[in-house]
Amino acid sequence: MRIDVVTIFPGYLAPLREALLGRAIAAGLIDVRVHNLRDWTRDVHQAVDDAPYGGGPGMVMRPQVWGEALDDVLGDEPARLIVPTPAGVPFTQATARRWKDEPRLVFACGRYEGIDQRVVDEYASRMPVEEVSIGDYVLVGGEVAVLVMVEAVARLLPGVLGNPQSAEQDSFSDGLLEGPAYTRPVVWRGREVPAVLRSGDHGAIARWRRDRALERTAKRRPDLLAALPEDALDQRDREF
């Protein structure tokens, strides 16, 4: 997968080159290219924003510089353009799973109050464009959202995670939150690891883990339970 990111703060994307993702990039599993939007400005001030038509707080990013940057970055290679915005469709694990098979993702990181809408409209006329949000809170720009989304997608790519089973048993993969996890020592500050996890009874362990996942999901995310398909829960599951 090739990933391009266009931003006025390229340094914000430096964490992509750390640790697990850094190793995946070094191994050629992912090709990440970060571009500075200001490289496409033509004025001495390298202006990328202007006052909003119709008034209102803050500034809006000008369409001209985005158009020149995206035309160059996109070239003729097919891609999916992703535009983070507080007003976007929620980014979820399902989104990450859908994007992991894309040959190329291009992320347009806005700042200020966002990017002139005509940029999205222009590219949506010739390619898949998605305006997405990583959550119901307001950030200062799209860069942090891109870090989140790139990590969520990249970890699903073959060879990126040391243990591929981990991605398969993700939270949300069966529609539930995962339950509590434990490791050595057996007793820590008087708190003991649940005996069932040390029993060697794999059937009992699987049942205990599902029960804890159902319990936690019912308590913290009842919306996920409600969204499960009718046949996802058996009679015993419904006791939580």
Ligand SMILES: CN1CCN(Cc2ccc(Cn3ccc4ccc(-c5n[nH]c(N)c5C#N)cc43)cc2)CC1
């Ligand atoms: C209640 N309304 C009143 C109007 N404001 C307008 C507004 C619009 C943009 C910005 C800052 N900004 C600029 C580009 C950009 C991209 C993504 C995000 C972002 N924030 N939160 C997420 N989950 C994001 C993602 N993904 C923020 C961004 C701040 C304020 C929004 C809230």
